[in-house]
Amino acid sequence: MQTSNANIYALGDCAEFEGQVKAYLQPTLISAAALGKTLLGEATKVTLLNMMVKVKTPNYPIQIGGKTDSSSVSRWNLDVQSQGIVAKGYDSADNMVGFVVTRDCTQQAFSLLRQL
Numbered sequence: 001m002q003t004s005n006a007n008i009y010a011l012g013d014c015a016e017f018e019g020q021v022k023a024y025l026q027p028t029l030i031s032a033a034a035l036g037k038t039l040l041g042e043a044t045k046v047t048l049l050n051m052m053v054k055v056k057t058p059n060y061p062i063q064i065g066g067k068t069d070s071s072s073v074s075r076w077n078l079d080v081q082s083q084g085i086v087a088k089g090y091d092s093a094d095n096m097v098g099f100v101v102t103r104d105c106t107q108q109a110f111s112l113l114r115q116l
Helices: 025-039 103-115
Strands: 052-055 062-066 075-081 084-090 096-102
Touching: 052 103, 062 103, 084 103, 096 103
Parallel strands: none
Antiparallel strands: 052 062, 062 096, 075 084, 084 096
């Protein structure tokens, strides 16, 4: 989280992780904990595991987990049902690397996150 200036650190929406902005609550909380330790003299690296993002819309909830960008996902497996969508993203080695679930299918999100 240290910037090019040794005395300035980035946190939250203005921080990049491996070239990507992770403007979500979980990365900010993990970063804040690491930054607190670092500022107290215990240099602590930020390690972001697979995480989930919840899009909180009352009529159409969405949860996204893992990697879903085009550089990580080679193919998508879509299961579209009246109660929602389960979309699983796979890399070139056919490993599931991410997912998107909607509506009632969001109940599967934690199970899918564990599979990552």
